[in-house]
Amino acid sequence: MKEIEFIINSEKLEALKHVLDQCSASGITVDFVMGYGHQRGLKQVYTREERRGVNLLPKISVRTVVPDDHVDSIIDAVVDRLGTSSFGDGKIFVRAVEQAVRIRTNERGVEAL
Structure with a gap:
């Protein structure tokens, strides 16, 4: 089994859900996070004299x-x-999953998905 993590912009969530449904993914977990990639985030001006970088994007x-x-x-x-x-399309990470257990039935492995 593998865990696939997608880091995407929020406006792409519905399209991602649709693709995962078509590919028979059995469920998803969604977190709202902050970060940046190659684009290094945004710059905002707070005062005329001071310029700060806000480099964490939702x-x-x-x-x-x-x-x-x-x-x-x-x-x-x-x-x-x-x-x-x-830039900003996102990233995909794949990790190995050693075990999965469905608590309700004690099914294990792929059957627990």
Whole structure:
């Protein structure tokens, strides 16, 4: 099993949910986060004399756990649907998951997804 984490702009959340539903992802977890990538965030002027960088941008972190053989097709579908070839499109991280347990039934592994 693999956990896939998508860091995206909030306006892309519905499109991501649609792609994951089409790819049979069994569920998602969404967190509101702050961060920056290559674009290094925004600059805002607070006074005429003082300029501060506000380099943390609002993003959404979406996580799902899927069987190993679903990972590549999900990533390809997300990149195809959400990619604009522009800075700020986001990132995808994939991590190994050792075990999953459904508390209600004690199902384990892929069956718990």
